[in-house]
Amino acid sequence: MTKYDLKTIYEWPISTRALVAGLICVLVYFFGNRIDISPLKMKLLNSQQQELNLKQQIELMLSQQVAIKNEISKFSQHQKMLIEWQNKLIKYPDLPELLNQILKIGSTNQLHFALFSPGAETKEDLYSKVPIKVVVVGGYHQLADFISQVANLPQLVAFGDFTVSKENKSDVLGVKLTEQANAQNQLTAEFILDIYYFAEKN
Numbered sequence: 001m002t003k004y005d006l007k008t009i010y011e012w013p014i015s016t017r018a019l020v021a022g023l024i025c026v027l028v029y030f031f032g033n034r035i036d037i038s039p040l041k042m043k044l045l046n047s048q049q050q051e052l053n054l055k056q057q058i059e060l061m062l063s064q065q066v067a068i069k070n071e072i073s074k075f076s077q078h079q080k081m082l083i084e085w086q087n088k089l090i091k092y093p094d095l096p097e098l099l100n101q102i103l104k105i106g107s108t109n110q111l112h113f114a115l116f117s118p119g120a121e122t123k124e125d126l127y128s129k130v131p132i133k134v135v136v137v138g139g140y141h142q143l144a145d146f147i148s149q150v151a152n153l154p155q156l157v158a159f160g161d162f163t164v165s166k167e168n169k170s171d172v173l174g175v176k177l178t179e180q181a182n183a184q185n186q187l188t189a190e191f192i193l194d195i196y197y198f199a200e201k202n
Contacts, residue, residue, distance in 0.1 A: 106146055137186050157195050
C-alpha cells in the first residue's frame with residue numbers, strides 16, 4: 001500500500017495531487033460559502049418577515065379605509081334621521097297641549113282614564129323626557145285605535161311597560177269604574193308614555 005506524506009506531496013502522482021487539490025477547493029468553497037451566505041440568509045428571512053408584516057398592515061389599513069368609507073356614506077343618512085328626530089321634539093311650553101291632545105284621543109275612542117300621572121322628568125344634553133303613567137279602561141279595538149293614533153303623532157311619544165289584563169281591579173280603577181268595566185267586558189291597560197321635549201324651558 002502506497003504511503004502518502006504531505007511533506008513529499010510533490011512526489012505524488014499527478015492524478016492524486018489533482019484529486020486532493022480538488023477536494024481542498026470543494027471544502028474551502030463549501031465552508032467559505034456557508035460562512036459568507038449565512039448572514040445573507042438571515043437578512044433575507046428578516047426582509048421576508050418585514051414584507052409579511054407590511055402586507056398585513058396594508059391589508060388592515062385597507063379594511064379600515066373601507067369601514068371609514070362605509071361610515072362616511074351613512075353619515076348623511078344618520079344626519080337626516082337626527083334632523084327628523086329633532087323635528088319631533090316639542091318645546092316645554094307645548095307639553096300641556098300635547099298631554100291634553102292624548103287625553104282627547106282617549107276620549108274620542110271612548111276610553112276611561114283611571115290614571116294619567118306625569119312622573120319625574122329626566123334630562124339629557126339636548127332633551128328631557130317625562131314619563132306619564134297611564135291606566136285606561138276600554139274595549140280591545142278602542143285600545144288598539146288609541147295606541148295607533150298616539151304612536152303616529154308628529155311629536156315624539158313612546159310606549160313602555162305595556163300590560164293589558166281582563167282582570168279589572170277595584171284598587172286600581174275604583175269601585176264604580178271596575179263595575180262598569182266588568183259589566184261591559186272591557187280590558188284594563190297599564191303603560192308608560194315617554195314624552196320627549198327640548199330641555200330648555202325658556
